[in-house]
Amino acid sequence: MTELSDYIASREAVLDRVRRLLRETMKLRLEPEAIDPDAPLFGTGLGMDSVDAVELVVQLDAVFGLKLADSLFVSSKMRTVNTIVDAIMELGDEP
Amino acid sequence: MSLEEEYTFVRHSAALSRMEHVQCVRIEGEDATEAVDAICSGDLWVRDGRMRQTLILDERGQPIADVYVCPDDDDCILLFEGMTASELFEYIDRYADPELEIRPVDLRPTHELISLHGPYAWEVLSRWLTPDIIGLPYLSFYYFDHGICFRAGKTGEYGYDLLVHREHAGDAWQDLLGLVSAVRGGEVSLETLDLCALENGFFSVRHGSVDGLTPLELQLQWRVSARKRFPGVEAIEERRAEGVGRRLTHFVARDGVRAGDEVRSADGPVGRVGSAMLSPGVGGIVGTALLDISVAHPGIDAFFASHSDTKRPIRTISSPALFNRSLLVDPHRHTYETRDRSMDPPLWQGALP
Numbered sequence: 380m381t382e383l384s385d386y387i388a389s390r391e392a393v394l395d396r397v398r399r400l401l402r403e404t405m406k407l408r409l410e411p412e413a414i415d416p417d418a419p420l421f422g423t424g425l426g427m428d429s430v431d432a433v434e435l436v437v438q439l440d441a442v443f444g445l446k447l448a449d450s451l452f453v454s455s456k457m458r459t460v461n462t463i464v465d466a467i468m469e470l471g472d473e474p
Numbered sequence: 475m476s477l478e479e480e481y482t483f484v485r486h487s488a489a490l491s492r493m494e495h496v497q498c499v500r501i502e503g504e505d506a507t508e509a510v511d512a513i514c515s516g517d518l519w520v521r522d523g524r525m526r527q528t529l530i531l532d533e534r535g536q537p538i539a540d541v542y543v544c545p546d547d548d549d550c551i552l553l554f555e556g557m558t559a560s561e562l563f564e565y566i567d568r569y570a571d572p573e574l575e576i577r578p579v580d581l582r583p584t585h586e587l588i589s590l591h592g593p594y595a596w597e598v599l600s601r602w603l604t605p606d607i608i609g610l611p612y613l614s615f616y617y618f619d620h621g622i623c624f625r626a627g628k629t630g631e632y633g634y635d636l637l638v639h640r641e642h643a644g645d646a647w648q649d650l651l652g653l654v655s656a657v658r659g660g661e662v663s664l665e666t667l668d669l670c671a672l673e674n675g676f677f678s679v680r681h682g683s684v685d686g687l688t689p690l691e692l693q694l695q696w697r698v699s700a701r702k703r704f705p706g707v708e709a710i711e712e713r714r715a716e717g718v719g720r721r722l723t724h725f726v727a728r729d730g731v732r733a734g735d736e737v738r739s740a741d742g743p744v745g746r747v748g749s750a751m752l753s754p755g756v757g758g759i760v761g762t763a764l765l766d767i768s769v770a771h772p773g774i775d776a777f778f779a780s781h782s783d784t785k786r787p788i789r790t791i792s793s794p795a796l797f798n799r800s801l802l803v804d805p806h807r808h809t810y811e812t813r814d815r816s817m818d819p820p821l822w823q824g825a826l827p
Contacts (some may be wrong), residue, residue: 383739383769383774383776386774387769387771387774390771390773391771391809394771408700409695409700413695413700414695414696415693415694415695415696416693416721416771416792417675417693417722417724417773417792417793418693418695418696419675422612422613423527423613423696424696425696426696433753435505446818448553451802452799455797456768457802458794459675459792459793461792461793462792464792465771465772465773468773
């Protein structure tokens with residue numbers, strides 16, 4: 380179970396950082412834990428708009444080195460908090 | 475029509491459906507918005523002509539209705555699942571201020587609700603209604619001669635709900651069916667729409683998996699206001715203070731998993747399957763499981779779903795499960811006829827356990 384425990388610990392650490400980043404970027408008046416990992420980012424859910432998206436892309440690059448330059452890549456990776464965490468986890472050792 | 479054929483309509487072209495499971499009411503009167511705000515769990519700050527998804531909860535904090543609120547001048551239109559119109563009116567009587575000036579009107583006797591879904595649903599509707607419809611933003615609505623068009627949907631594809639005056643509904647259905655057939659689409663059942671909703675992580679109040687759960691476990695906190703009081707809020711506050719012990723998590727499996735299965739790790743039980751359906755897009759099972767919060771994360775291969783003597787591996791995933799075609803289709807550039815292979819990547823881009 381060590382491998383699983385390590386994975387979960389790593390994932391929770393990234394999730395926490397992404398939640399805080401979203402809270403700061405979008406000026407959300409929510410505790411980080413109140414941001415559901417599978418909540419949609421756009422339209423419903425957190426209600427992000429295109430301006431928020433641009434700011435978030437910049438912040439994800441600055442904080443995690445996650446480059447979402449291609450619009451299709453943005454569409455597939457920026458759907459929920461969890462899909463962003465997936466993309467960061469795929470980078471390997473996050474900064 | 476098989477479920478696989480219907481599924482192809484929703485995921486690849488356009489699908490038409492009668493939404494008999496959705497109730498439609500108009501709350502009229504100068505206090506309509508206040509009355510609706512009093513009964514819904516979410517903040518209803520939304521401009522005229524736009525829609526907002528919210529919930530109605532019971533006193534245990536459990537969702538009993540999944541609601542779109544649509545402010546329309548002084549009135550409010552509500553499209554909802556999970557309760558009848560008369561149950562909603564009783565709920566308003568019970569929980570809203572009796573002094574409020576409102577007149578609830580059930581729209582079902584005078585209207586039918588017809589829905590269009592799919593990556594080319596916009597093309598069908600632009601031919602039937604007006605090309606301007608492609609500019610209608612998600613979660614907004616538009617009046618036309620015979621009713622109202624709501625840009626919504628719970629499939630992850632382009633979606634429109636058409637509330638059509640009953641005297642025009644028969645002609646509308648026939649016209650739309652002809653246009654849908656022209657893009658190799660067709661009529662679909664509620665079962666297919668439910669599967670598509672599950673694949674894309676949309677909440678369904680009609681699934682038994684919500685029993686005993688609040689928005690905290692269901693990952694619906696974004697539909698719960700942090701600023702106002704509403705029915706069920708005390709139960710949510712109490713559960714939040716206790717600490718949330720479980721969270722709904724999506725998974726895939728090859729086969730053999732069904733609702734009610736126990737989810738186990740090598741060390742013992744960690745949760746229970748809430749819903750499970752065979753997905754043509756995934757080529758296996760998609761589902762949700764209520765997992766212990768300590769392990770309720772995507773990307774885990776270490777669990778099994780078990781019933782009787784069977785034990786099937788599952789993989790937890792991030793929702794939505796699919797890479798929807800509608801993400802690739804631009805109504806300003808594409809049509810069903812001019813689509814090409816670049817717009818046809820696999821719907822499911824992961825691996826089964």
